[in-house]
Structure formats: structure tokens, C-alpha cells
Amino acid sequence: MPPVRNRRAQHSEATRSALLDAALRRFVEHGYAATTLEDVATDIRATRGAVYHHFAGKSALFEAVFDRVETETFRRVVERGAQAGTPWDAMLAGIEVFLDRCCEPEYARIVWQEAPVALGWHRLRNLEERYAYSVVAETVRALTELGELPEHPVEPVSRIMFNVFGTAGMALAETPDADRGRVRDEYAGVIRHLLTSVRVRRERS
Amino acid sequence: MPPVRNRRAQHSEATRSALLDAALRRFVEHGYAATTLEDVATDIRATRGAVYHHFAGKSALFEAVFDRVETETFRRVVERGAQAGTPWDAMLAGIEVFLDRCCEPEYARIVWQEAPVALGWHRLRNLEERYAYSVVAETVRALTELGELPEHPVEPVSRIMFNVFGTAGMALAETPDADRGRVRDEYAGVIRHLLTSVRVRRERS
DNA sequence: CACGAAACATACGCTGTGTATGTGAATGCA
DNA sequence: TGCATTCACATACACAGCGTATGTTTCGTG
Numbered sequence: 001m002p003p004v005r006n007r008r009a010q011h012s013e014a015t016r017s018a019l020l021d022a023a024l025r026r027f028v029e030h031g032y033a034a035t036t037l038e039d040v041a042t043d044i045r046a047t048r049g050a051v052y053h054h055f056a057g058k059s060a061l062f063e064a065v066f067d068r069v070e071t072e073t074f075r076r077v078v079e080r081g082a083q084a085g086t087p088w089d090a091m092l093a094g095i096e097v098f099l100d101r102c103c104e105p106e107y108a109r110i111v112w113q114e115a116p117v118a119l120g121w122h123r124l125r126n127l128e129e130r131y132a133y134s135v136v137a138e139t140v141r142a143l144t145e146l147g148e149l150p151e152h153p154v155e156p157v158s159r160i161m162f163n164v165f166g167t168a169g170m171a172l173a174e175t176p177d178a179d180r181g182r183v184r185d186e187y188a189g190v191i192r193h194l195l196t197s198v199r200v201r202r203e204r205s
Numbered sequence: 206m207p208p209v210r211n212r213r214a215q216h217s218e219a220t221r222s223a224l225l226d227a228a229l230r231r232f233v234e235h236g237y238a239a240t241t242l243e244d245v246a247t248d249i250r251a252t253r254g255a256v257y258h259h260f261a262g263k264s265a266l267f268e269a270v271f272d273r274v275e276t277e278t279f280r281r282v283v284e285r286g287a288q289a290g291t292p293w294d295a296m297l298a299g300i301e302v303f304l305d306r307c308c309e310p311e312y313a314r315i316v317w318q319e320a321p322v323a324l325g326w327h328r329l330r331n332l333e334e335r336y337a338y339s340v341v342a343e344t345v346r347a348l349t350e351l352g353e354l355p356e357h358p359v360e361p362v363s364r365i366m367f368n369v370f371g372t373a374g375m376a377l378a379e380t381p382d383a384d385r386g387r388v389r390d391e392y393a394g395v396i397r398h399l400l401t402s403v404r405v406r407r408e409r410s
Numbered sequence: 411c412a413c414g415a416a417a418c419a420t421a422c423g424c425t426g427t428g429t430a431t432g433t434g435a436a437t438g439c440a
Numbered sequence: 441t442g443c444a445t446t447c448a449c450a451t452a453c454a455c456a457g458c459g460t461a462t463g464t465t466t467c468g469t470g
Contacts, residue, residue, distance in 0.1 A: 012417065033325065036457065048458090049419045057459070116321035120238065121375075150398060156376065156391045160399075163372040167365045170326075186361045193355060194365075197402040217448065241426065253427090254450045262428070 016054045018044045024065050028109045032062060032118040062118040063127070069110050070131040073101045077135060088148055088199070091139050095191060099168060099184050108173030112166060128162075136162045150200055164191060221259045223249040229270050233314045237267060237323040267323040268332070274315050275336040278306045282340065293353055293404070296344050297397065304373060304393055308385050313378030317371060333367075341367045355405055369396060 022043035026035040037048045037058055044050075055061040077094045084090035101107050115124050137158040143149045149157065168187040175183045227248035231240040242253045242263055249255075260266040282299045289295035306312050320329050342363040348354045354362065373392040380388045 015417080031325070037459095038457080047419055050417080052459075053416090053418055058457095113326040117325055120236070120322055121318040122379075125379075152395050152398065153391050156373075156388070156395045159376055160369050160372045160392075160395060163368045164365050167368040168361075171361065171364055174327075174330075183361070186358050187365075190357050190361045190365060193357065194399075194403060198399060220448080242428095243426080252450055255448080257428075258447095258449055263426095 015044070015046065015050060019046075019051060019054060019061070020065055020068060023061050024069070024106060024110070027062065027065060027114055027118075028106050032114045037061070059118060059123075062114070066110060066115055066119070066127065069107055070127075073098070073107060073111075074131050074135065076101065087139070087142050087146060091143070092192070092195070094135070094139075095165070096188065098165060099172070099188055102169040102172040103180050103184055105173070108169050112169040113173050132165075133158070133162050136165070147202065148200055150198065164194070220249070220251065220255060224251075224256060224259060224266070225270055225273060228266050229274070229311060229315070232267065232270060232319055232323075233311050237319045242266070264323060264328075267319070271315060271320055271324070271332065274312055275332075278303070278312060278316075279336050279340065281306065292344065292347050292351060296348070297400070299340070299344075300370070300396060301393065303370060304377070304389050307374040307377040308389055310378070313374050317374040318378050337370075338363070338367050341370070352407070353405055355403065369399070 019040060023035075023040045026040055026043070037051050040061070041048050041051050051061060055064060077097050080097045081090035081094040084093045102112075115127075119127065137154065140149065140158045140161060141154050144151065144154060144157070168184075168191065171187065172180060172184060224245060228240075228245045231245055231248070242256050245266070246253050246256050256266065260269060282302045285302045286295035286299045289298045307317075320332075324332065342359065345354065345363045345366060346359050349356065349359060349362070373389075373396065376392065377385060377389060
């Protein structure tokens with residue numbers, strides 16, 4: 001089928017969105033390396049010209065997809081966290097939301113499996129600074145200040161916690177649908193145990 | 206300078222080794238994506254033909270480099286662990302060796318930064334099964350059986366621990382030489398604290 | 411109703427991988 | 441000792457896929 005010729009100015013935003021949808025699907029199903037811009041374009045009956053009109057290049061397209069997925073996740077986590085009573089409970093609630101999100105293939109694959117390949121380690125690190133990591137770091141900072149976490153430099157603690165969550169994300173990304181619920185709960189259990197263990201037990205005065 | 210023509214059968218192994226050396230240096234200094242097989246070949250005054258004679262392709266070359274680096278690390282960790290009295294102390298000692306190894310740029314860059322890009326997530330996971338992860342998993346299994354670690358499924362606990370170590374590796378990979386000692390000790394402290402916290406405290410009977 | 415300008419499509423070049431083929435030196439063998 | 445074979449590469453070629461430069465259609469605007 002030949003490309004459609006009568007795309008109008010008003011459809012611009014729709015085209016961009018359709019490209020993001022198509023790219024997301026391709027990246028999730030076949031991975032970053034195996035998807036061509038040609039593929040993405042023809043999926044919406046357009047050409048690579050359309051892609052390069054809306055995005056600076058292949059990795060920029062991935063970044064846009066990544067941004068969409070991460071922003072949505074970030075939103076959900078913060079939303080739920082705000083409903084909790086204490087910072088500690090906010091964190092626990094946020095983890096549950098996060099783990100649920102990791103059960104959706106699009107999140108797990110894009111963020112934890114493909115992103116390192118597509119963006120390279122440094123770029124990814126810079127991006128995460130704006131999304132998930134910033135939330136974790138802020139939480140750790142607050143909890144340390146409240147005395148609920150032991151006195152350690154915030155940076156390594158945050159990095160470690162961030163990657164602990166990431167471990168669950170990566171694991172769930174490759175778990176078959178049938179087992180995903182069980183594995184999710186296993187990780188939830190281990191993480192809760194871990195956090196409880198490191199939580200500072202204050203003496204009742 | 207033109208390629209050398211008089212390479213003899215006896216030099217074959219030397220050529221292979223030289224290619225690995227050159228590749229390692231290139232991958233560490235410029236990253237996987239930015240290094241060409243042409244670069245690697247000319248570094249030892251050969252052509253890409255030599256590379257394709259010894260290795261199946263670019264990613265296979267990286268795998269060989271990866272194997273070299275990981276095997277050496279594995280060896281050191283196990284060696285030191287064997288000297289410890291108890292399994293728990295063996296683990297702690299192994300962690301110290303591992304963190305020292307992470308301070309060497311070649312290890313941190315190859316294993317923690319470039320490997321995901323070069324091999325993709327799945328391939329890397331399969332490889333790690335044979336190296337670092339297997340050691341961690343075996344340790345966790347043993348410690349759980351001894352009752353030193355709480356009763357959790359071995360798989361998620363091992364994955365999480367593995368990635369906690371990985372966090373330190375990644376962090377050290379991008380830490381400037383001047384700060385590396387300090388950061389190393391920060392991570393060592395946090396990890397020790399973490400492990401001590403989750404260790405099962407048994408009642409003295 | 412010319413006249414941009416947005417929103418693409420088409421055409422091209424270039425880099426780097428992989429592969430197929432060529433070549434000289436050593437080695438086995440009659 | 442001559443010749444064939446094989447190893448260890450070098451050379452040459454094909455091709456995929458990214459990026460870029462340029463063309464074309466449609467619509468808003470004066």
C-alpha cells in the first residue's frame with residue numbers, strides 16, 4: 001500500500017502520536033535494534049520522511065517513547081504516594097504501584113530492557129535523573145532526615161534502592177504472563193522485608 | 206602503515222590475543238558503538254580480515270573480551286572466598302574483592318556499561334548466568350539453607366543482590382579517579398549494613 | 411490569487427557490517 | 441626436493457539502514 005498523500009496540517013499531531021504508538025509496539029515486540037524506521041513509518045502508511053519530520057532520529061524517537069512511558073509511571077506512583085499518611089507508607093505504596101506497572105510489558109521492556117541498548121548507559125542515566133531516580137532519591141533523602149533510614153550518604157543508598165526496583169522490573173519483563181503474578185509478589189515480599197530490616201527501630205522513650 | 210604480510214602459523218594465537226587487547230582498549234576508551242572493527246584491526250597493523258578470521262563478528266569479539274574480563278574477576282573472588290572461615294565471611298570478603306575490581310576501569314566499563322549495549326539484555330543475562338550471577342545465587346542458596354538469610358525464594362533474592370553489587374559497579378565506572386576510593390568505601394559501607402540488617406539473628410539457646 | 415510555510419515524500423550518499431574470494435608462507439607428503 | 445594443501449590472513453564486494461538534501465502537495469494569509 002502506497003503512502004497516503006493528503007495529510008493535512010491538522011493531522012500533524014495525530015501523525016506524531018501514531019508514530020509513537022507504532023514505535024512503541026515495534027520496540028516492545030521486536031526490540032530497538034531489530035526495528036527499522038522504515039517499519040515504523042509503513043505501519044502508519046507513511047514514509048521515513050514523516051519520522052524525520054517529527055523526530056531528530058531513531059534514538060530521539062525512542063526517547064520520546066521512553067518519555068511517554070516513564071512519565072505515565074511517575075505520575076501513577078506519585079499520585080498514590082500522596083494518599084499515604086506517612087513518608088514511609090508512601091514509599092511502600094509507591095512500590096506496589098511500580099511493581100504493578102512492571103507487569104505491563106510495555107513498561108518493563110522499554111524502560112528496563114531496551115533503553116540501555118537504545119540510548120546507551122550514559123544517556124539513560126541522565127534521563128532517569130528526571131524520572132524514577134529523582135523520586136527515589138528524594139524519598140531516601142526525606143526518610144534519612146526523619147531518622148527512618150540509617151545515616152548513610154544519600155547517593156549510594158538511592159542508587160542501590162533504584163536498582164533493587166529495577167531488578168524487579170527486569171525480572172518481570174521476562175517472566176511469562178502465567179507466572180507474573182507470583183513473581184511480582186515474591187519481589188514485593190523480598191523488597192518489603194529488606195526495607196523493614198534496614199528501617200531504624202527507635203526506642204520508645 | 207600497510208598491514209604486515211609475514212604472519213606465521215605460530216603467530217596465530219598472538220594475533221588473536223593482540224586483537225583482544227586492542228578491542229578491550231577501544232571498548233573501554235570509546236565504547237562499543239563508537240569502535241569500528243577497522244579501528245581494532247589497524248591498531249595491531251592488520252585488517253578486518255584478521256578479525257573475522259578469529260571471531261564470528263563484532264559482538265562475538267566483544268563476548269570474547271567480556272569473557273576474559275569476567276573470568277578473571279570470578280577467579281579472584283572465588284579464590285579469596287575460599288580463604289574465609291565461614292560462608293558469611295566468604296561473601297563479605299568476596300564483596301571487597303569485587304569492589305576493588307570495579308575500581309579498575311576495564312571491568313566497570315566492559316561489564317556494567319558497555320555489555321548491555323553490545324550484547325543486548327537477553328544475551329548478557331545468559332552470559333552472566335555462567336559468571337557472577339551463578340556465584341551470587343550459589344552463595345544465597347547456601348546461606349539460606351544455613352539459616353543465615355531469611356526464608357525467601359532464592360531467585361529474587363539472588364537477582365536483587367546481584368544488582369546491588371552491579372549498582373556499585375556502575376557507579377564506580379563513572380566516578381572520577383580522584384573520588385573512586387571514597388565512593389568505593391561508601392558503597393562497601395552501605396552494602397555491609399544492608400547485609401547485616403537482613404542477616405537472621407538467632408537466639409542463643 | 412500569488413505566496414509562503416507546514417507536512418510530509420522522494421532521492422541520494424555514506425558508514426560499517428558481513429561475506430566471498432584471492433594470496434603468500436609454512437607444512438605434510440610422495 | 442617438488443608439489444599440493446592448508447592456515448592465516450588481505451582484498452574486494454554486497455547490502456542494510458541511517459541521515460540529509462531536495463522535491464511536492466495542501467492549506468492559511470494577505
